[in-house]
Amino acid sequence: MSRPKPAADPSAIASRPRPVAVAEDSRILASLLELSTSLPIDLDARAIAQTTLAHLHALAPQCALGACIALPDGEQVVEVCLSAGAASETGRDPTRLFPSMAHETIISLEDGAGSTLHMGTDDDALAEETSTTAALAQRGATVLASALARAAKFQAAQGNVTDEVSRLKAQMIQAEKLSSLGQIVAGVVHELNNPLTSIVAYSDYLKKKVQSKGGDLEDIERLRRIGEAAERILKFARDLIAYARPSREIPGPVPVHEIIDKALVFCEHEFSGSSVEVSRAFADRAIQVRGVPGQLTQVFVNLFTNASHAMDEEGGQLSIETELSASAETLRVNVTDSGRGIPPEVLGRIFEPFYSTKTDGRGTGLGLAIVRDIVTAHGGRLSASSSLGVGSTFNVELPLVALPPSSRK
Numbered sequence: 203m204s205r206p207k208p209a210a211d212p213s214a215i216a217s218r219p220r221p222v223a224v225a226e227d228s229r230i231l232a233s234l235l236e237l238s239t240s241l242p243i244d245l246d247a248r249a250i251a252q253t254t255l256a257h258l259h260a261l262a263p264q265c266a267l268g269a270c271i272a273l274p275d276g277e278q279v280v281e282v283c284l285s286a287g288a289a290s291e292t293g294r295d296p297t298r299l300f301p302s303m304a305h306e307t308i309i310s311l312e313d314g315a316g317s318t319l320h321m322g323t324d325d326d327a328l329a330e331e332t333s334t335t336a337a338l339a340q341r342g343a344t345v346l347a348s349a350l351a352r353a354a355k356f357q358a359a360q361g362n363v364t365d366e367v368s369r370l371k372a373q374m375i376q377a378e379k380l381s382s383l384g385q386i387v388a389g390v391v392h393e394l395n396n397p398l399t400s401i402v403a404y405s406d407y408l409k410k411k412v413q414s415k416g417g418d419l420e421d422i423e424r425l426r427r428i429g430e431a432a433e434r435i436l437k438f439a440r441d442l443i444a445y446a447r448p449s450r451e452i453p454g455p456v457p458v459h460e461i462i463d464k465a466l467v468f469c470e471h472e473f474s475g476s477s478v479e480v481s482r483a484f485a486d487r488a489i490q491v492r493g494v495p496g497q498l499t500q501v502f503v504n505l506f507t508n509a510s511h512a513m514d515e516e517g518g519q520l521s522i523e524t525e526l527s528a529s530a531e532t533l534r535v536n537v538t539d540s541g542r543g544i545p546p547e548v549l550g551r552i553f554e555p556f557y558s559t560k561t562d563g564r565g566t567g568l569g570l571a572i573v574r575d576i577v578t579a580h581g582g583r584l585s586a587s588s589s590l591g592v593g594s595t596f597n598v599e600l601p602l603v604a605l606p607p608s609s610r611k
Contacts, residue, residue, distance in 0.1 A: 285322075513541040583597075
């Protein structure tokens with residue numbers, strides 16, 4: 203004979219958690235999963251809140267649902283879905299969207315900005331923490347917070363992409379302008395060749411004629427200077443055309459010190475405008491590296507130009523030193539300026555494509571990246587060091603073709 207069961211304690215029954223129906227809970231989970239995977243990431247915060255609240259309201263039509271979302275600019279988005287028969291209110295306090303209802307559950311979206319999801323009801327049972335509607339609100343808040351975070355990341359990435367595309371377009375336009383300018387300059391230089399050649403030839407002829415007739419020494423000196431100036435312009439023009447022309451050169455022995463001298467001539471206008479003084483300390487001039495002359499000229503033109511820009515209008519000292527490595531297998535070219543220096547946080551990025559510290563329109567952010575690629579393609583290495591307020595040094599290491607006998611120990 204079985205014993206009768208003891209009567210249940212009424213207080214214990216009241217405090218016992220109400221079990222959530224398994225079928226109903228599964229339906230909610232499936233619906234929220236569908237919502238989470240279907241929400242587009244390109245919606246704004248208001249559209250995400252509207253879509254999420256409408257979905258949650260369809261699952262719990264007896265409740266009022268709302269969201270208060272804090273935007274990065276300080277504004278707030280307040281969206282509300284009211285239950286049937288509930289009156290719409292204006293001028294709501296974001297911290298209490300449903301003051302006329304008996305219960306309002308407020309769930310933080312944990313976005314660090316104070317955004318919240320609200321559920322309002324007059325039904326005591328629906329307001330219990332263990333109710334299906336409470337679970338729906340908690341899970342809905344997770345879905346909403348996740349969707350808002352994804353959208354914010356998408357918008358930030360889209361903004362970065364837009365900025366990068368705009369910058370790339372500007373760089374392409376600038377490159378096209380430089381290309382057109384290069385073609386024009388090449389044409390102008392070509393037109394200068396013939397008259398310059400005539401000036402050189404006729405000045406030499408007149409100098410010899412005056413000398414043969416015992417003419418004034420001052421006139422002879424003037425004619426010599428005319429010839430020298432014309433020859434210098436002619437050489438510069440020819441070098442400029444060779445530098446601007448697309449390279450079809452095959453790597454071979456290159457007298458690197460002559461390349462450095464040529465690059466300095468190309469940069470004379472930069473130095474004179476910035477009052478830059480140049481000093482050289484060269485190793486044996488007979489030393490040759492293996493490479494392409496035009497590309498190596500580009501390396502040093504870029505480094506010298508950057509050094510000039512780093513010293514601004516106040517001017518300064520540009521030092522160029524070449525030295526053999528201890529193994530006598532490479533030549534090291536040290537390009538040092540007395541400019542303002544490069545901050546440590548920037549120094550590690552100066553060789554990145556499209557990264558430029560120049561804000562005055564003079565920099566494309568490609569110069570040092572191209573220089574590094576050229577040096578690397580030549581089997582060399584490029585490095586940089588800098589001290590704020592002291593200056594910067596760029597070190598170019600290039601492999602030697604062969605050490606000249608005069609430099610061997």
